Amino acid sequence: MSLINKMQITFPSRSVNEGFARVSTASFISQLDPTLEEISDIKTIVSEAVTNSIVHGYADREGEIIISVYIYDNRRVRITVKDRGVGIPDIKKAMEACFTTGSEDRAGMGFTIMQTFSDKLKVRSVQNRGTIVTMEKILCPRP
């Protein structure tokens, strides 16, 4: 698996940056000429991970969110979303559908969506240190 291209963006955990995060990720990946559905999937999983860092990771302070995007050969895309927030005490529990520690405006479906719309999802988290969500998607071959 060889690396073809990469990018990284860092921004503060303000909700206004959610749109920026998903659009800039999608824009970087556009060099692979993805389908509209693939673009939509990528925007959605990035939106979920970034929202989690903002809402949960940095629940009571502002902090930095770092998105890294790696493009490998065979059209494999790896996206990591990292925060230095409160972390997740029980990852298995957190990933269950409908589980949320958030308020009424959260559905507890973020991880389920990340799982369904990507080909691979990995979550690493240390309490009071932060969380890294790694998602991979293999884009369909293009003629």
Add this chain to the structure above:
Amino acid sequence: MIGYSIDEKELTVMIKGDIDHHSSVDIRTQTDELIFKYIPNKLILDFSQVTFCDSSGIAIVLGRYKLMKQYGGTVSLAKVNPQISRIFDLSGVWNIIGRKEVKSK
């Protein structure tokens, strides 16, 4: 941003733009203001102008369902495109909420 129309006791709210955590506060409060004002029997959330929707959209729909239920009213979704429909498929929203018509690709 939203737009709306009221016909008898049927309130149609057209959601415009991206639905995410950032926009969901405004969408929710503006929609609820209309519900409190008109106390409709039926709320239709029109998705024809929605450009993006993540799980914040699920919470919006389920929250409005609970609110409408308190008044004995119903909620249905209209013109949900296939991509956004996949989000709702995952959440089991269709078990409790009606679907008006699905826009084809």
